[in-house]
Amino acid sequence: MTRNTAADSSPKAGTTYEALVIGAGFAGLGMLWQLKEMNISAHCLEAGTDVGGTWYWNRYPGARTDSEAWYYCYSFSKELNQEWKWTERYPPQTEVKSYLTHVANKFDLKRSITFNTRVKKATYDEAQKLWIVVTESGAQYKAKYLISAMGILSSVFVPPFPGFKDFKGNCYLTARWPQQDPDFTGRRVGLIGTGATGVQITPHLAEKSKSLTVFQRTPNYVVPAQNHSLSEAFLNNIKSRYPEIWQQVDRHAFAMPFEVTGRLASQYTPQQRNEIFEEGWRRGGFRFLFETFDDVLVDKDANQAASEFIRNKIKSIVKDPKTAELLCPRGYPYGSKRPPAGHGYYETFNRDNVSLVDISKNAISRIVPDGIELQDGTRYQLDDIVVATGFDAFTGALVDVDIRGKAGVSLADKWKEGPRTLFGVATSGFPNFFMITGPLSTFGNVPSTIESNIRWIAGALSHMKSRSLDSMDVSEQAEEGWVKATQEAIDSTLIPDGARANSWIVGANIPGKKVTPVAFLGGYNNYVDRLRAEGAQYPSFS
Numbered sequence: 001m002t003r004n005t006a007a008d009s010s011p012k013a014g015t016t017y018e019a020l021v022i023g024a025g026f027a028g029l030g031m032l033w034q035l036k037e038m039n040i041s042a043h044c045l046e047a048g049t050d051v052g053g054t055w056y057w058n059r060y061p062g063a064r065t066d067s068e069a070w071y072y073c074y075s076f077s078k079e080l081n082q083e084w085k086w087t088e089r090y091p092p093q094t095e096v097k098s099y100l101t102h103v104a105n106k107f108d109l110k111r112s113i114t115f116n117t118r119v120k121k122a123t124y125d126e127a128q129k130l131w132i133v134v135t136e137s138g139a140q141y142k143a144k145y146l147i148s149a150m151g152i153l154s155s156v157f158v159p160p161f162p163g164f165k166d167f168k169g170n171c172y173l174t175a176r177w178p179q180q181d182p183d184f185t186g187r188r189v190g191l192i193g194t195g196a197t198g199v200q201i202t203p204h205l206a207e208k209s210k211s212l213t214v215f216q217r218t219p220n221y222v223v224p225a226q227n228h229s230l231s232e233a234f235l236n237n238i239k240s241r242y243p244e245i246w247q248q249v250d251r252h253a254f255a256m257p258f259e260v261t262g263r264l265a266s267q268y269t270p271q272q273r274n275e276i277f278e279e280g281w282r283r284g285g286f287r288f289l290f291e292t293f294d295d296v297l298v299d300k301d302a303n304q305a306a307s308e309f310i311r312n313k314i315k316s317i318v319k320d321p322k323t324a325e326l327l328c329p330r331g332y333p334y335g336s337k338r339p340p341a342g343h344g345y346y347e348t349f350n351r352d353n354v355s356l357v358d359i360s361k362n363a364i365s366r367i368v369p370d371g372i373e374l375q376d377g378t379r380y381q382l383d384d385i386v387v388a389t390g391f392d393a394f395t396g397a398l399v400d401v402d403i404r405g406k407a408g409v410s411l412a413d414k415w416k417e418g419p420r421t422l423f424g425v426a427t428s429g430f431p432n433f434f435m436i437t438g439p440l441s442t443f444g445n446v447p448s449t450i451e452s453n454i455r456w457i458a459g460a461l462s463h464m465k466s467r468s469l470d471s472m473d474v475s476e477q478a479e480e481g482w483v484k485a486t487q488e489a490i491d492s493t494l495i496p497d498g499a500r501a502n503s504w505i506v507g508a509n510i511p512g513k514k515v516t517p518v519a520f521l522g523g524y525n526n527y528v529d530r531l532r533a534e535g536a537q538y539p540s541f542s
């Protein structure tokens with residue numbers, strides 16, 4: 001058996017590592033750094049041609065973070081926090097990708113990554129206590145620990161509309177955007193999907209094309225991001241406060257450095273509420289949700305007040321009353337579907353070259369050679385179609401790979417009736433298989449949720465090493481307890497109502513997927529406490 005060291009950059013078929021990591025985005029790079037620190041021989045297999053993960057694939061115009069730059073990053077290196085210079089409140093995809101490239105170079109991680117390599121299958125060999133990993137090209141690797149860093153939103157979902165292959169124009173997936181930006185000059189473009197992605201790309205397509213037709217199934221609650229550049233003074237202030245910022249992140253329910261407001265909407269008059277919402281709107285993005293009232297996601301009246309405020313804003317921005325009404329979300333609570341951040345989104349519908357088509361009751365029936373046809377036979381002639389229809393969140397990437405644990409049981413079979421994990425980091429019957437933000441992991445500012453999982457996995461590996469354990473497997477009982485805790489946590493919020501609007505948080509966006517929570521909504525702060533408690537003794541593992 002060949003054993004590779006952490007420094008070996010040329011893996012050969014049959015190579016055995018201590019740890020194999022799948023994916024080189026935020027999660028995979030962070031994990032590789034951690035493994036290197038622990039002197040564990042590790043290698044990473046990445047499907048793309050470069051690092052970045054989400055920020056490698058989603059390079060559509062307008063792609064940028066919805067969380068603020070200064071905490072949409074790693075906390076593990078003080079030096080990195082001090083030296084990196086974010087330019088905007090919500091940095092564009094190119095900048096986040098550059099940040100991740102910088103991280104990979106600074107910590108010399110690229111030599112431990114094989115690019116252009118998609119993992120097809122991973123099987124646990126119970127006799128050898130090793131994971132056997134096979135790539136699409138047939139190369140085989142072995143490892144004691146298998147760590148998924150495949151991301152929560154990486155398995156692209158495209159509705160199976162008939163006729164795609166007959167379309168005479170170009171069809172672009174936002175999540176597989178070409179390296180060379182397409183030229184939409186003089187072209188009639190159709191956009192399917194008005195989630196966070198569709199909302200970001202809409203103003204750009206409108207600006208670049210002859211005409212843009214947006215096909216909307218469910219209107220979203222879009223709060224303006226209020227983006228701006230970051231001054232030197234602002235950045236210096238942030239850099240001087242990082243320890244405090246990361247502590248705030250740890251205490252926050254969605255891993256953001258915000259304090260609870262101490263305000264409940266019911267304690268305020270409608271006029272006072274509107275003033276507070278107005279201030280939230282001015283601050284923008286997630287601050288509208290988290291810095292107005294503490295009960296927006298749990299109290300129906302508080303939520304209705306926020307929802308109505310947003311609807312009134314839409315009507316005040318969009319000049320055509322019919323279009324404004326179509327853009328107004330109704331019938332599900334604000335925040336029960338992950339809310340997008342806008343950059344001139346509603347204003348775009350005031351442009352002469354933009355039209356909105358309501359497909360809520362008159363669905364797309366097929367793609368025709370020159371455009372899109374709806375169920376009632378109406379046809380829209382288009383030169384290009386942009387598809388922004390989302391992802392099979394949390395579980396998709398994992399079940400896309402044929403991962404088999406003890407007795408050859410596959411993850412896909414095990415999770416048919418909904419995902420079952422402990423904290424989203426481990427699943428019973430799959431020894432030494434760890435997931436970074438696997439299903440039923442916490443939900444919030446993604447780099448922070450990722451780091452919480454990396455820290456926990458590092459602790460588990462140290463625990464095994466210090467006790468010379470061959471394997472760790474979570475008990476079914478502990479897993480069952482976490483599945484219940486996850487359900488109870490979400491049931492105490494308004495988030496399950498997002499199912500009425502096809503929310504991916506409950507798996508309702510994928511036809512045939514079991515509608516059940518894919519993440520823990522009981523608060524990142526509570527989640528990290530649970531991780532720490534488990535990590536002290538590992539009582540749930542044998």
Ligand code: N01
Nearest residue numbers: 064065066159193194195196197198217218338389390502
């Ligand atoms: O995907 P989505 P997304 N016919 O699932 C529509 C993260 N993200 O890629 O709402 C017609 O939200 C679907 O309609 P409906 C973020 O966490 C982050 O936009 O189901 N339409 C919806 O409009 C986000 O939540 C950032 O009725 C169909 C859209 O496609 C997550 O990624 C930026 C359809 C899918 O919306 C996913 O966002 C972007 C059909 N058959 C994304 N099927 C940043 O932080 C689906 N749709 C920067």
